[in-house]
Amino acid sequence: MSISKKTIIIFDNTYASLPEIFYQTINPSPVKDPKLIVFNKKLGKELGLNIKKDNNFYTEIFSGNTVPNGASPIAQRYAGHQFGNFVPQLGDGRAILLGEVITKNDNRFDIQLKGSGKTEFSRGGDGRSALGPVIREYLISEAMHILNIPTTRALSAVATGEQVYRETPLPGGILTRVARSHLRVGTFEYFASRQLSDELKIIADYAINRHYPKANESDNTYLSFLDLFAKKQASLIAKWMGVGFIHGVMNTDNTSISGETIDYGPCAFMDNYDPSTVFSSIDRHGRYAFGNQPQIAQWNLASLAGCLVPLIDNNEDKAKKSVSKIIDSFSEIVNSDISDVMCSKIGLNSKDKKSQESLKNLLTLMKNNEVDYTLAFHFLSDYLEHNNNTSFKLLFDDEVLIKEWLNRWMELINTRDKTKKNIVKSMKEMNPIYIPRNHLIERAIKAGVTDGDFSVMLNLSSVLEHPYTLQDIHPDYMNPPEPSERVLQTFCGT
Numbered sequence: 001m002s003i004s005k006k007t008i009i010i011f012d013n014t015y016a017s018l019p020e021i022f023y024q025t026i027n028p029s030p031v032k033d034p035k036l037i038v039f040n041k042k043l044g045k046e047l048g049l050n051i052k053k054d055n056n057f058y059t060e061i062f063s064g065n066t067v068p069n070g071a072s073p074i075a076q077r078y079a080g081h082q083f084g085n086f087v088p089q090l091g092d093g094r095a096i097l098l099g100e101v102i103t104k105n106d107n108r109f110d111i112q113l114k115g116s117g118k119t120e121f122s123r124g125g126d127g128r129s130a131l132g133p134v135i136r137e138y139l140i141s142e143a144m145h146i147l148n149i150p151t152t153r154a155l156s157a158v159a160t161g162e163q164v165y166r167e168t169p170l171p172g173g174i175l176t177r178v179a180r181s182h183l184r185v186g187t188f189e190y191f192a193s194r195q196l197s198d199e200l201k202i203i204a205d206y207a208i209n210r211h212y213p214k215a216n217e218s219d220n221t222y223l224s225f226l227d228l229f230a231k232k233q234a235s236l237i238a239k240w241m242g243v244g245f246i247h248g249v250m251n252t253d254n255t256s257i258s259g260e261t262i263d264y265g266p267c268a269f270m271d272n273y274d275p276s277t278v279f280s281s282i283d284r285h286g287r288y289a290f291g292n293q294p295q296i297a298q299w300n301l302a303s304l305a306g307c308l309v310p311l312i313d314n315n316e317d318k319a320k321k322s323v324s325k326i327i328d329s330f331s332e333i334v335n336s337d338i339s340d341v342m343c344s345k346i347g348l349n350s351k352d353k354k355s356q357e358s359l360k361n362l363l364t365l366m367k368n369n370e371v372d373y374t375l376a377f378h379f380l381s382d383y384l385e386h387n388n389n390t391s392f393k394l395l396f397d398d399e400v401l402i403k404e405w406l407n408r409w410m411e412l413i414n415t416r417d418k419t420k421k422n423i424v425k426s427m428k429e430m431n432p433i434y435i436p437r438n439h440l441i442e443r444a445i446k447a448g449v450t451d452g453d454f455s456v457m458l459n460l461s462s463v464l465e466h467p468y469t470l471q472d473i474h475p476d477y478m479n480p481p482e483p484s485e486r487v488l489q490t491f492c493g494t
């Protein structure tokens with residue numbers, strides 16, 4: 001087979017071969033003067049892309065101006081609960097799935113353009129994306145990946161050379177997103193709410209085969225699917241909590257079936273520890289506050305469970321009983337996952353009651369002293385490594401209380417059957433020094449959007465590639481914002 005010039009991606013599209021009710025067939029709309037801001041070569045290689053082509057070629061493909069050979073562009077149909085209210089018709093209003101690729105390790109990924117023009121799901125929207133949210137998603141999703149948190153990824157960012165109209169005209173952008181799939185809880189809700197039982201079964205089987213093939217080995221495949229999904233969610237949320245990530249819009253249409261973090265809108269990282277932290281301008285009642293995320297994940301799990309009831313058992317009562325068990329046990333699973341993550345951040349074993357108590361006391365002190373979440377854990381690993389390090393203590397105003405806490409914590413560390421060196425090592429692996437802090441992201445966006453200067457974004461991106469090692473760079477990259485730089489609110493991409 002001769003590979004034509006346009007073959008930089010070898011596609012293997014399964015979603016587009018599902019019945020047409022699942023999507024709209026639609027090409028990206030071309031843009032005027034696209035410029036490639038960044039192409040993620042490492043990810044390109046992982047995906048098996050033919051990356052020898054010159055930049056012009058990427059610009060053509062990732063701006064949507066050229067549809068590569070083998071792509072079957074579609075916009076996916078879904079519904080969803082937004083802030084608790086059911087919206088029966090959503091769908092990719094500003095995203096177009098080009099198709100799927102299979103990596104050397106036999107993993108299947110979607111390649112999707114975000115901001116590539118109108119679809120039938122755009123309703124009043126323009127199908128475009130402003131450049132700011134593209135920069136934000138590129139930086140944050142890649143940082144999450146490096147932090148070992150399941151997430152969609154960013155293959156490229158392009159400036160379109162066109163304006164998009166929000167409250168003011170803004171430069172437009174397109175992000176190429178890579179995901180294990182774009183199936184959402186809302187995809188199930190679309191078909192379940194219309195009682196389209198054949199389609200519901202098709203999408204459930206598709207999801208199981210793509211993400212949870214183990215469920216096929218169970219006596220009750222669909223119940224097992226729900227159970228596996230619940231466990232993936234719990235582990236994901238625990239990882240979010242470990243780094244202070246606040247998704248900001250945990251609607252069911254933004255909850256990926258594969259267990260990846262998806263739809264980076266008004267997401268943010270917490271500076272000072274406070275479970276009630278909210279950044280999103282649209283989250284007026286704090287539904288998606290940092291500390292609420294585990295309960296919201298359970299709420300979203302219940303939405304998926306409701307969809308699966310008819311597939312689980314012909315006897316509705318019996319099916320409801322089985323799903324209730326899974327929903328109820330979620331709290332315990334997610335709390336235990338969070339406890340595992342958090343205890344390992346302080347070098348302790350979560351199975352020991354005393355570790356849990358120590359963690360709880362530390363968090364209380366951190367909250368009362370308005371202590372930076374990331375720095376506290378980083379300096380604690382430093383404290384253990386160098387014994388006399390004062391940086392940790394200096395974070396707290398309550399000198400006496402933190403000294404007392406440290407003494408008791410050291411006693412627990414000393415009872416562990418691991419060497420100090422190993423404890424330090426494992427703590428460092430859990431405690432990043434560099435995270436995509438909101439004010440750093442804002443700086444990168446401002447330079448890109450206002451001055452067309454993407455060097456700030458690219459520098460930040462390379463710092464975030466090595467979050468766990470102290471780098472010889474300006475301490476600004478690790479420090480919390482100055483009061484004047486503090487980001488108080490974040491906004492969606494719309």
Ligand code: AMP
Binds near residue numbers: 090124263493
């Ligand atoms: P989100 O809040 O980004 O998860 O999006 C919710 C819904 O609004 C989805 O159906 C999106 O496709 C749609 N949407 C968001 N922004 C736009 C836009 N600029 N143009 C068209 N549809 C949009």
Ligand code: MG
Binds near residue numbers: 263
């Ligand atoms: Mg969304």
